[in-house]
Amino acid sequence: MTGTLYIVATPIGNLKDVTQRAIDILAACELICCEDTRHSGMLLKNLGIVPKSLLPLHKLNEASQTGKVLKTLLSGADAALISDAGTPLISDPGEKLVAAAIEVGVILRAIPGPSSILAALVVSGLNLERWSFEGFFCRKGSDRFEQIRKLKFTESVSLFFESPKRIEQTLAALLRYLEPERKIVIARELTKVYEEVWRGTLAESVTYLADKPSIKGEFILIVDRCRSENAESEDRRQAFHMLHKLFINGYGRQDALKTVSTLTDVAHRELYDVSLEIWRGIEFGTPDANSPVG
Helix, strand or coil: CCCEEEEECECCCCHHHCCHHHHHHHHHCCEEEECCHHHHHHHHHHCCCCCCCEEECCCCCHHHHHHHHHHHHHCCCCEEECCCCECCCCCCCCHHHHHHHHHCCCEEEEECCCCHHHHHHHCCCCCCCCEEEEEECCCCHHHHHHHHHHHCCCCCEEEEEECCCCHHHHHHHHHHHCCCCCEEEEEECCCCCCCEEEEEEHHHHCCCCCCCCCCCCCEEEEECCCCHHHCCCHHHHHHHHHHHHHHHCCCCHHHHHHHHHHHCCCCHHHHHHHHHHHHHHCCCCCCCCCCCCC
């Protein structure tokens, strides 16, 4: 008989948002795994919990720490996994531990609670019939461009995390490649003292940071879905993907156009327009002299 691994959601700001069940589980577990022992130690103290054992488990040491946690669980003791805030594993460590626990037959239990994703969505005012969480925007230019390109045609609401260091660049890129009237919601510091939810269009978003030169806190960006008449056809989607892949692999623009035109039914003029769009966005700027699509 193994112990149980509890995936426990903790407050994203306001300490009163924690559930009584979460408090009871954390107090009873033999081991609590957390991203930062100092941060979680303060949280547990505020909740009146004296942990029996607190183990740091973050993206840099998760692989090496997983064995220690499994040893505890296989001895029959219970363990809990928490993140710095919110529901664990959502853009946070824990995936390796959970996969390993399942592999050896450990019972998993979710202790649901606060989630910044759901909190932002429900106050967005957007149609939430279909939505997706995309994590953080990619840092690499070509990957970020591909993320934003997909937004141009997606028919569901898309939610992203973004840091204060890159929020201005990201908003500018969204405005550059999406239609200016597309709705966007910017949320930060949810459930905290300086909670803020801004709603508007991409065109209006460029002024959002104008009076916030030293803004702090992790951002949540919610981009509205495209209008149905702008939805991308499957043929065009495949052609765009093929061109992008050929460019990344060193093909010149003419050679790439010729190759893709023989494999799809998309008109040459449309392929040409698509190639220019990729060319302009592949590094979020004008290609240099060595660009494969110059």
